[in-house]
Amino acid sequence: MNERPQQIPEVREPLPQVERAPLIAGNWKMNLDHLQAIAFVQKLSWGLKDVGHNYGEVEVAVFPPFTDLRSVQTLLAADKLSLSLGAQDVSPHESGAYTGDVSARMLAKLDVRYVLVGHSERRGGHGESPELVGEKARAAHAAGLVPVICVGETADDLEQHGAAAIPLAQLESALATLPSDAEFVVAYEPVWAIGSGQAATADQAEEVARALRESLRDLRGDDRAAATRILYGGSVSSQNVAGFLRQPNVDGALVGGASLKVDEFTRIVQFRKHVTAG
Numbered sequence: 001m002n003e004r005p006q007q008i009p010e011v012r013e014p015l016p017q018v019e020r021a022p023l024i025a026g027n028w029k030m031n032l033d034h035l036q037a038i039a040f041v042q043k044l045s046w047g048l049k050d051v052g053h054n055y056g057e058v059e060v061a062v063f064p065p066f067t068d069l070r071s072v073q074t075l076l077a078a079d080k081l082s083l084s085l086g087a088q089d090v091s092p093h094e095s096g097a098y099t100g101d102v103s104a105r106m107l108a109k110l111d112v113r114y115v116l117v118g119h120s121e122r123r124g125g126h127g128e129s130p131e132l133v134g135e136k137a138r139a140a141h142a143a144g145l146v147p148v149i150c151v152g153e154t155a156d157d158l159e160q161h162g163a164a165a166i167p168l169a170q171l172e173s174a175l176a177t178l179p180s181d182a183e184f185v186v187a188y189e190p191v192w193a194i195g196s197g198q199a200a201t202a203d204q205a206e207e208v209a210r211a212l213r214e215s216l217r218d219l220r221g222d223d224r225a226a227a228t229r230i231l232y233g234g235s236v237s238s239q240n241v242a243g244f245l246r247q248p249n250v251d252g253a254l255v256g257g258a259s260l261k262v263d264e265f266t267r268i269v270q271f272r273k274h275v276t277a278g
C-alpha cells in the first residue's frame with residue numbers, strides 16, 4: 001500500500017461550476033440470476049415510469065453479475081429503457097489465455113457503460129493489488145467503458161490513518177496508469193460501512209469526497225476535478241440517501257443490499273423527493 005499522510009487541503013480558488021448529474025448505481029454483487037434480473041429491471045423501470053422519473057436529471061445504473069448482462073442488455077434495448085448498464089469486474093487483459101476472465105471489449109459489445117474496479121470485496125477477498133486495479137481501469141477505458149474506481153478505508157485504517165489517507169492513496173495509484181483524458185467515476189466506500197448497516201455520516205462522506213476532489217485537482221487538473229462524479233457507498237438506504245446527496249461533493253450513491261429491493265431502490269433513486277428528510 002502506497003500510504004501517505006492524510007492531507008489537509010490548502011485553501012484554493014473555487015473549482016469551475018459544473019453540473020454533475022447524480023448517479024444512483026445498484027451493485028447487485030452475486031445476487032439474481034438472469035431470469036430474476038429481467039423481472040427486476042422490468043419492475044424497476046415500470047416503477048420509475050409511474051413516478052415520472054427523469055433519467056437525464058438523475059442517472060440510474062444497475063451492475064448485475066456477468067451472466068445477467070446479455071439478458072438485461074436485450075431488455076433495455078427492446079423496451080428502449082434509459083437505465084445504464086454496469087459490470088462488476090473486468091480483466092486487465094485484452095484477450096487470450098485468461099481462464100475465467102471477461103474482457104472490456106466483450107462488455108462494451110453488450111452496451112455496458114460502467115465497470116467497477118477496486119471494490120473492497122475484490123481488493124480484500126481476491127487480493128487485488130493497487131497496480132491491478134489501475135490496469136483494470138486502463139483496460140476499461142481503452143475499450144470505451146467508464147471505470148468506477150472504488151476506494152475506501154477499513155476500520156483499522158480509519159483508526160491508524162484517519163478516513164482520507166487510504167482512499168487518497170488508492171485513487172492516486174488507480175489513476176497512475178489511466179490516460180489523462182480518461183473519464184472515470186470515483187466511489188468512496190468505507191469498508192466498515194459496507195453491508196454493516198452502519199453508514200458513514202453525511203459529514204464523514206463529504207469530508208473524504210472533498211479531499212478526493214482536491215486530490216483530483218492535483219492529479220488531473222481543475223476541469224476534470226470539477227466534472228468527475230464522486231459517489232458514496234456503504235449501507236445506503238432510502239432513509240439516509242438524501243443526506244449524502246445534499247453534500248456538495250457527493251454526486252451519487254453506490255448501493256449494495258438496498259439495490260436488490262425494487263421498491264427501496266426506487267425510493268433511493270427519487271432522493272430529490274425526500275431531500276428534506278434525514
Ligand code: 13P
Pocket residue numbers: 027119189193194195196197233234235236254255256257258
Ligand atoms: P451495501 O449497500 O450493502 O452496504 O453495499 C455497498 C457496496 O459495497 C456497493 O458496492
